[in-house]
Amino acid sequence: MFLLLFFVLQSFNIQAHTFMTTPATLQKGDTIAILATARKNLDDNLKPAIDLLHSWGLEVVIGSTIGLDNNQLAGTDEQRAADFQKQLDNPNIKAIWCVKGGYGTVRMIDLLDFTKFKQNPKWIVGFSDITVLHNHLNTMGYKSIHGIMPVTVARATPEAVESLYLSLFGKKLDYSIPSDGMNRTGKATGEIVGGNLSILYSLLGSPSAIDCKDKILFIEDLDEYLYHIDRMMMNLKRNGCLESIKGIIVGSMTKMKDNDIPWGKNAVGIIEDVTKNYNIPVIYNFPAGHIRDNRALVLGDIVTMEVTDKTSTVEFK
Secondary structure (H helix, E strand, O other), X not given: OHHHHHHHHHHHHHHHHHOOEOOOOOOOOOEEEEEOOOEOOOOOOOHHXXXXXXXXXXXXXXXXXXXXXXXOEOOOHHXXXXXXXXXXXXXXXXXXXXXXXXXXXXXXXXXOOOHHHHXXXXXXXXXXHHHHHHHHHHHHOEOEEEOOOHHHHHHOOHHHHHHHHHHHOOOOOEEEEEOOOOOEOEEEEEEEEEEEHHHHHHHOOOOOOOOOOOEEXXXXXXXXXXXXXXXXXXXXXXXXXXXXXXXXXXXXXXXXXOOOOOOOOOHHHHHHHHHOOOOOOEEOOOOOOOOOOOOOEEEOOEEEEEEOOOEEXXXXX
16 A cells, blocks of 8 residues: 555656646736846837737836846846846736846846745746746746747747737647758657757756756757857767657757868758757757747647658647
8 A cells, every 4th residue: 555655646746747837828908027137238129029018908017127237237146136036026927028138047047036936927938048047947847938039029020929929828839831851750749848059058967957858859049159069969968868858849040150170060960960860850940049030939838749841840739
């Protein structure tokens, strides 16, 4: 009887660990906070984002970090954490939209207390450096949205904007794109995790590192040397991440750099080389990342990806 109870409890713990909490969908009249967790935002550039939210029937609160100037950062680590904490704890704020990426979120993540967030989960939205928050939330069992940010609204495609709306308001996401010639065909279902490859790499070994087991891994990056991409992919491989995933979705690899002596492969070629021995489907050039057509992804959601010679589809639960 004791052993039976033990295994039942173990099974419950496993299920509890894998269950992801979905924050409440937004309704007209709800309020979104715009703030900075990383790079400073001094320009008067938020009108397109504010107008967009108003057109959706939402109210806007501008965080105290907007306009703060601490070298590259939007204030000190303590100021950025305090602003985020204030919006995190406020039950009237239904989503937090990070204004831009850059670098700095990792410097404040350990200053945050998620106790009240767990009592009243809300959507955290952004990409690039916001991958720190996405992965930290994922380890706690909460979904978040990888998508456009306030400073990218003006140049985002209509499809990217619409996908953020669908994500926030609880509408179903489905993507179907022409297959890239480098794709690896197949079908897989699993929880989608990931974000910016450089950030994923930097979080390995920390409390915010993602668990790759049985997941669909999404990666994208910007302005990296090609040999850095190889190093980061090899690190994922040596950490066992690639051994246990069900599929890979590769977003934009934008403005990659090479040395005077060429590495010999572009970013897609590097990823293909590192992952070629794994029998999993792979989508390349998916419309997400540091591009205008940055489609939203609900990280932590269950997705089914199917890759054929002609079409690649990603369907969210």
